Amino acid sequence: MTLALDLLSWLALLGGLFFLAVGGIGLLRLPDFYTRLHAAGITDTLGAGLILLGLCFQGGWTQITIKLILILVFLWFTSPTATHALARAALADPENSPPMFHKKD
Amino acid sequence: MFHHLNRWLFYFGVWLLLSGYLHDPLLLGFGILSCTLCAIVAWRMDVLDPEKEPLRLRLMSLQAFLYWPWLLWQIVKSNIDVARIILDPKLPISPTMISVRPIQRTDLGRVIYANSITLTPGTVTTDLRGDTLDVHALTQSAADDVLAGDMGRRVAQMEQRS
Numbered sequence: 001m002t003l004a005l006d007l008l009s010w011l012a013l014l015g016g017l018f019f020l021a022v023g024g025i026g027l028l029r030l031p032d033f034y035t036r037l038h039a040a041g042i043t044d045t046l047g048a049g050l051i052l053l054g055l056c057f058q059g060g061w062t063q064i065t066i067k068l069i070l071i072l073v074f075l076w077f078t079s080p081t082a083t084h085a086l087a088r089a090a091l092a093d094p095e096n097s098p099p100m101f102h103k104k105d
Numbered sequence: 106m107f108h109h110l111n112r113w114l115f116y117f118g119v120w121l122l123l124s125g126y127l128h129d130p131l132l133l134g135f136g137i138l139s140c141t142l143c144a145i146v147a148w149r150m151d152v153l154d155p156e157k158e159p160l161r162l163r164l165m166s167l168q169a170f171l172y173w174p175w176l177l178w179q180i181v182k183s184n185i186d187v188a189r190i191i192l193d194p195k196l197p198i199s200p201t202m203i204s205v206r207p208i209q210r211t212d213l214g215r216v217i218y219a220n221s222i223t224l225t226p227g228t229v230t231t232d233l234r235g236d237t238l239d240v241h242a243l244t245q246s247a248a249d250d251v252l253a254g255d256m257g258r259r260v261a262q263m264e265q266r267s
Contacts, residue, residue: 019188026191034229035200038187038243041226046184063125070123080223080230087231087241099241102199 009057016050023047033090034099037083044079048072109148116140168263175259180225187226187243199245204237208257214264218257 019042026039052072059065090096117140126132190197209215215238219230222240227247232239242248 019184022188022191026187029191029196030198032200034241035198035243037229037241038226039191041223041229042184042187042191045180045224045226063122066122076224077220080220083223084219084230087229091231099202100200102201102245 005057005060009054012050012054012057016047016052016054019043019050020047032097032100034087037087041083044083045076048075109144112147113140113144116143172259172263176221176224176256179221179256183225183227183247186247190244198243201242201245201248202231203240203242203248203252205240205251205254205257206236207233207238208254209261209264211264214260217263218260221256221260222251 023039023041023043026042027036030036030039049072052068056065056068059068091099117137120136120140121127124132124136126136207215207218209218215233219233219238222228222230222238227243228251229241230238231241240248240251242251
């Protein structure tokens with residue numbers, strides 16, 4: 001049972017690490033501010049989510065798990081708000097370059 | 106009166122969960138005291154009008170229980186999509202901006218919808234004013250998904266049943 005839990009926990013932690021890394025790579029690879037926001041979205045949702053899930057498995061049925069779940073809930077409520085504020089602030093400033101559009105075929 | 110008692114019970118439940126001092130009468134007493142103080146302050150300030158406090162009810166309704174797992178699944182799916190795009194050597198992005206009309210009636214429904222759009226990677230709500238909701242999407246297909254309006258309908262459904 002402990003082994004299975006440890007395995008699940010490690011799986012989730014490694015998955016979280018993978019998505020955090022992908023988010024970082026995305027920040028570097030994507031061309032402009034607005035597309036980079038989407039890469040940041042990955043680290044906010046699945047990256048942080050899987051890491052916290054893995055830690056929940058380590059915590060077991062204790063208070064720690066409750067607190068971790070609360071952290072996740074608050075993170076998932078606040079991070080889209082922050083992303084929205086960033087995007088809106090960037091769009092509101094006329095000196096910023098406008099978002100990139102792809103050419104329609 | 107009932108609302109205040111209800112609120113006090115909620116405070117105390119959260120306090121118990123987070124502190125875990127179930128066996129220490131002194132600390133338990135302090136907890137009860139501070140929860141009571143908070144309830145009194147909230148009552149005196151009159152900022153939490155029970156009629157204007159629909160959030161808890163809606164988050165607990167049956168439709169909401171169906172919506173949150175669905176949203177979680179959408180988040181996982183779009184995370185994998187965006188991760189695949191980022192790791193693709195060709196970087197097949199087609200960024201675009203679209204405007205949609207939210208079909209939700211209440212402010213809360215619209216905010217839940219806008220937040221859900223932002224929470225799923227690949228789409229970010231950039232503006233929500235009046236009857237338009239501007240969305241920046243990483244790819245054309247992500248934009249098409251928003252235009253199809255599946256998520257909007259589910260949020261609107263949650264609104265009606267509550």
